[in-house]
Amino acid sequence: CAAANGGGRSGSIVAPLVTEEDFHKKIDVNPPKGTRDFPPEDMRLRNWLFNHFKEVSRLYGYEEVDYPVLETEALFIRKAGEEIRDQLYCFEDRGNRRVALRPELTPSLARLVIQKGKSVSLPLKWFAIGQCWRYERMTRGRRREHYQWNMDIIGVPQVTAEAELISSIVTFFKRIGITASDVGFKVSSRKVLQELLKKYGVPEDLFGRVCIIIDKIEKIPIDEIKKELGFTGISEDAIEQLLQVLSVKSLDDLEDIIGGAGEAIADLKQLFSLAEKFGYSEWIQFDASVVRGLAYYTGIVFEGFDRKGKLRAICGGGRYDRLLSTYGGDDFPACGFGFGDAVIVELLKEKDLLPELGQEVENIVCALDKDLQGAAATVATALRDKGQTVDLVLESKPMKWVFKRAARVNARRLVLVGKTEWEDGSVSVKVLSSGEQFQVKLSDLE
Numbered sequence: 001c002a003a004a005n006g007g008g009r010s011g012s013i014v015a016p017l018v019t020e021e022d023f024h025k026k027i028d029v030n031p032p033k034g035t036r037d038f039p040p041e042d043m044r045l046r047n048w049l050f051n052h053f054k055e056v057s058r059l060y061g062y063e064e065v066d067y068p069v070l071e072t073e074a075l076f077i078r079k080a081g082e083e084i085r086d087q088l089y090c091f092e093d094r095g096n097r098r099v100a101l102r103p104e105l106t107p108s109l110a111r112l113v114i115q116k117g118k119s120v121s122l123p124l125k126w127f128a129i130g131q132c133w134r135y136e137r138m139t140r141g142r143r144r145e146h147y148q149w150n151m152d153i154i155g156v157p158q159v160t161a162e163a164e165l166i167s168s169i170v171t172f173f174k175r176i177g178i179t180a181s182d183v184g185f186k187v188s189s190r191k192v193l194q195e196l197l198k199k200y201g202v203p204e205d206l207f208g209r210v211c212i213i214i215d216k217i218e219k220i221p222i223d224e225i226k227k228e229l230g231f232t233g234i235s236e237d238a239i240e241q242l243l244q245v246l247s248v249k250s251l252d253d254l255e256d257i258i259g260g261a262g263e264a265i266a267d268l269k270q271l272f273s274l275a276e277k278f279g280y281s282e283w284i285q286f287d288a289s290v291v292r293g294l295a296y297y298t299g300i301v302f303e304g305f306d307r308k309g310k311l312r313a314i315c316g317g318g319r320y321d322r323l324l325s326t327y328g329g330d331d332f333p334a335c336g337f338g339f340g341d342a343v344i345v346e347l348l349k350e351k352d353l354l355p356e357l358g359q360e361v362e363n364i365v366c367a368l369d370k371d372l373q374g375a376a377a378t379v380a381t382a383l384r385d386k387g388q389t390v391d392l393v394l395e396s397k398p399m400k401w402v403f404k405r406a407a408r409v410n411a412r413r414l415v416l417v418g419k420t421e422w423e424d425g426s427v428s429v430k431v432l433s434s435g436e437q438f439q440v441k442l443s444d445l446e
């Protein structure tokens with residue numbers, strides 16, 4: 001991009017830093033469409049949320065990882081008709097490479113696991129919190145970025161992995177005051193669909209596409225669903241049967257239809273039994289209509305929902321045993337979830353559970369006249385070296401201003417450096433809540 005000073009070319013005529021007409025043009029001070037700034041108050045809420053994500057991940061023994069926001073476009077190109085594909089934030093970089101801002105974290109995880117190959121000992125339990133992007137026509141006015149918390153387990157084929165992942169999300173909800181009467185998890189398995197498609201002779205490679213179409217079941221008219229399924233070549237009566245199975249309301253009814261011999265029923269039964277042992281039975285329910293909108297899920301899928309039905313899915317995840325081989329790697333059993341930073345905040349607002357997070361400062365340090373500014377710096381440093389937070393008044397200000405600042409930064413106490421006290425190494429301290437005031441040697445101040 002051409003810099004305002006003509007690219008900084010040296011020479012006799014020094015181009016003006018900013019051209020005349022540009023000088024008066026005010027830049028747009030808002031962030032790009034669909035993106036957010038995080039000024040201090042919003043950043044405090046974000047940090048509060050992310051600290052809970054991190055604490056839960058630590059409680060469960062997961063290791064934190066991260067990946068570049070920018071990936072090769074190919075990592076996200078899947079031919080299954082996913083929404084995330086239509087909205088890929090992709091472009092050609094200055095090296096003519098096709099690149100994309102990541103729309104999700106799981107493909108990067110798969111790439112890193114393949115890259116690490118034999119050097120990692122299984123199982124891997126990794127978590128990440130990363131900003132993800134989509135490019136949507138702003139007509140829908142939706143955000144183009146959000147932060148997602150992911151937890152993934154690589155190398156465990158049993159549903160104990162999915163059961164632990166759901167447990168970690170329940171732990172998170174409990175920490176922030178959300179209960180099983182506020183939210184629940186709809187749980188199903190894509191092996192139900194897999195077994196049905198096999199029964200109707202539908203080729204395996206259509207599996208992802210069929211799942212993506214069915215995931216839209218509550219978003220577009222049922223006739224559109226049937227039409228799109230028809231395009232994949234599935235027969236009419238197979239479509240009828242599929243849709244009929246998806247409306248089944250219990251595991252027993254499901255078993256009556258597809259029989260109890262397949263893995264789908266066995267996995268789901270085991271998951272519900274483990275839920276009992278983890279202590280979150282009241283949080284989960286079987287719901288055959290849960291498919292999730294990512295093509296790579298192959299087994300158990302789940303999504304967190306608000307029981308009032310006013311919000312979009314809070315989080316979602318499942319098993320994806322075949323993802324690594326789609327990138328040419330060896331397959332490892334894998335499962336994980338994504339938890340966005342937007343819906344959960346809407347839910348907390350709904351439930352009046354947003355935390356009150358003000359700025360907190362222990363001390364505001366102020367010199368009583370300008371030739372004590374150095375002494376004030378010494379006092380601030382002594383306090384900071386003891387781990388005390390200090391807002392140091394950096395210029396000579398009237399006391400009225402200092403008290404106002406102390407209130408704004410919510411200081412616990414005011415430390416005043418005055419001439420006479422300082423001569424014998426003392427400062428005067430005013431506890432702002434009680435008004436109590438005392439002199440103290442700096443060395444005794446803690």
Ligand SMILES: CC(=O)Nc1cnc2ccccc2c1
Binds near residue numbers: 104143
């Ligand atoms: C509710 C919300 O903001 N969703 C959201 C926002 N940005 C995204 C960006 C990439 C992928 C999914 C995204 C999802």
